[in-house]
Amino acid sequence: MREHLTFPLGDFTTQHGATLRGAHLAYTTYGELNAAKSNVIVYPTWYSGRHWDNEWLIGSGMALDPDEYFIIVPNMLGNGLSSSPSNTPPPYDRARFPRITVYDQIEAQHKLVTEEFGIERIALVTGWSMGAGQTFQWAVSYPEMVERIAPFCGSPRTSLHNKVFLEGVKAALTADAVFNGGWYDEGKWPTTGLRALARVYAGWGFSQAFYWEKEYEKLGYTSLEDFLVGFWEGFFLDGRDPNNLLSMLWTWQNGDIGLTPGFDGNTEAALGSIKATTLDMPAEKDLYFPPEDEAWAVSHIPGAELRVIPGIWGHFAGGGSSPKDTEFIDTGIKELLAKPGGLA
Template sequence: MTGPDAPYKVHEIPDFTLVSGETLRPARVAYQTYGSLNDDKSNAIVYPTWYSGRHWDNEWLIGSGMALDPERWFIIVPNMLGNGLSSSPSNTPPPFDRARFPRITVRDNVESQYRLVTEVFGIETLALVLGWSMGAGQTYQWAVSHPEMVQRMLPFCGSSKTAPHNKVFLDGVRAAITTDAAFRGGWYPPDEWPVAGLRAASRVYAGWGFSQAFYWDEVWRELGYTSLSDFLVGFWEGFFLDGRDPNNLLTMLDTWWNGDVGTTPGFSSTEEALASIRARAIVMPAEKDLYFPPEDEAWAVSHMRNADVELRVIPGVWGHFAGGGANPVDVAFIDAAVAELLDSKPRI
């Protein structure tokens, strides 16, 4: 089941102090699991969500006959803080509601997931951590924050540090939402969202999520759209207007903007943090991803000198959404890499 009625569980952390110094009382980590944890707890996988994604949006890579087969693996999909299911501006009571919701970092997300994994399930080792986009950023952070736990990692279409060009894009999305007069500094009534701002944000996204070649070749027709306008309104505006609260979007955007494993305590740079990763890894950028181009991830891989790591580029024209599960060819390519990694001998 997908959508607002999709089932999930919640782990409450009574007093969860964030990197910002503010404390959520409690922090709520919404999650769903697929499969069963085996007796020695060796088959656990963490698969975090992405910018505005919910747990059911990750299900395209989970299923019978796939690498993430629930008959073999116990897959935990934690929802990001700020996504509307876990603690977020939209569901936190005053005084930390809406525009007062505290800043959330990637480290905060991973720490809340660590608490979930250890406190609820007693898991000490993860067979794999993987994720798309911001889920990839969380994958990198897991491997840096808890190298003793992460046996394997597969970040796809994401990064260990948000690049300057990526921040330019994010600033455009932020401006589109916040300059709508209806935004009211984040204090809009629950039933009066800044819809014009959300529609504008969708158009900013539209120029980045897919590649130039995707549009030139009219590949959007493969998704069932009949014209470019039909795609921009039906897919992109529909995406942003599908229950995505503006304050939630801005919280996750800020998390993305500030992403950098180099801020982890004990490290003085991103390079040093990457060098601490010990997992067996396949790092998978997409060939024409405008957010996270392959050369950026080649840089990251070059500094993962203590990991057993391969850079494997997803070919094709789908850009960032090569990792989104919409194109069967890309799904098969990613699934094959997951299978290969899970069949390999762990390094820790």
């Protein structure tokens, strides 16, 4: 678990008009920024993930090699380390934390990248799941700054089916009486709701074939119930504050690069504005972000490539637990970095 740094955002006004006073962005870096400031990779976190949860894709000899690149991992607003419901003082604390859009996330990260480091060009933005959504948003918000993007297992716009999944997750958590509209007592989390949320999630994170083949046994779980309790319930009970989860869920559910100022909700036009060299890598059996959705997205991005991650791990092909899938993603990013950036 790597220590993080804190960048003060000051009075940060969201896309919906709320102002978080004294806001901050938690982040960490790997490698050294070169003299030309040309070796920058931005690698945002994902739903409930923290910076150390991204480290599986960073390492010597990998595409994200800290011996070659300066890798910045910003924690999303709402994840418990950056400004979040759990660490914001009244009046915007807990259930009153403002709605944060994906656009807001990138505005905060842009302030970090430019004001803290003086960076003008980014060689690559990449990310998994909600990190992929932020990757697309970087390329739309700052098309003259981002040279390449490699989103994987994520999308530029949250689909209706994905929203239905998230409604189930939200309902399971908030049905717990202890939740109390988000004003649960400090130190007394709605654990029944969190466990229910985990079991809803379990049916979506991995594919049907993953369960048919009992792939969870390769992760060390001895039965289906052991996997549901040990992996899924354990995942969400591991310091993941319920209000933080709901804040990030709202960001995910309302994700759409078409809502970037200037596009009036036109997602296709926003995709068409991307100048970065693009490699989009959905997973073959991802139930949230299926390859068909990403084929549609890629068809609107000039010169973009679609490369489907084969296999049965579903969404978690991008989670770092499947060595074969990790190798596929790493190889794709290496090949992308070898290509000229879209701004060349």
